[in-house]
Amino acid sequence: MAKKDTGRQVVANNKKARHDYHILDTYEAGLALMGTEVKSLRMGRASLVDGFCQFTDGELWLEGVHIPEYLQGSWTNHSARRRRKLLLHRSEMDKIQQKTRESGFTIVPLSLYFVDGKKAKVEIAVAKGKREYDKRQTLREQQDNREAQRAMRYKNLG
Numbered sequence: 001m002a003k004k005d006t007g008r009q010v011v012a013n014n015k016k017a018r019h020d021y022h023i024l025d026t027y028e029a030g031l032a033l034m035g036t037e038v039k040s041l042r043m044g045r046a047s048l049v050d051g052f053c054q055f056t057d058g059e060l061w062l063e064g065v066h067i068p069e070y071l072q073g074s075w076t077n078h079s080a081r082r083r084r085k086l087l088l089h090r091s092e093m094d095k096i097q098q099k100t101r102e103s104g105f106t107i108v109p110l111s112l113y114f115v116d117g118k119k120a121k122v123e124i125a126v127a128k129g130k131r132e133y134d135k136r137q138t139l140r141e142q143q144d145n146r147e148a149q150r151a152m153r154y155k156n157l158g
Helices: 015-020 035-042 090-100 132-157
Strands: 008-013 021-031 052-056 059-063 084-087 105-115 119-129
Touching: 015 021, 015 105, 015 119, 015 132, 021 090, 021 105, 035 105, 059 090, 090 105, 090 119
Parallel strands: none
Antiparallel strands: 008 105, 021 084, 021 119, 052 059, 052 105, 059 084, 105 119
């Protein structure tokens, strides 16, 4: 039996989320999309910057994500910032909802991608907001790591 290649074709990343939040758990969720949204995503057009997830009537919804209208679309085109339903198992949704009941926790989208070129998925994370000093500390650690890597590289060359 042939082994499947689990290739990801990334459409959008939310780099700001990793800067602004401590990521605790990540989940892969399906998206309920319209046809013109899928076509627009295949063109590589989306923005997760203002995105967040919210529970409404026991269902998880993705809000604030911008998928621009499909240029060749007609009257069947979608609105760019509409709410999109996330598709998860009930047990995963219960875990997420339990975590977000505690204060300070939120659900943010990290990346939007196609799996095997077929299904659109979004990686969401249960996260806790960072304080300003946490952000500065993270940037300082990244800079120190870069400098150490650079020093090691030059030491090996010399």
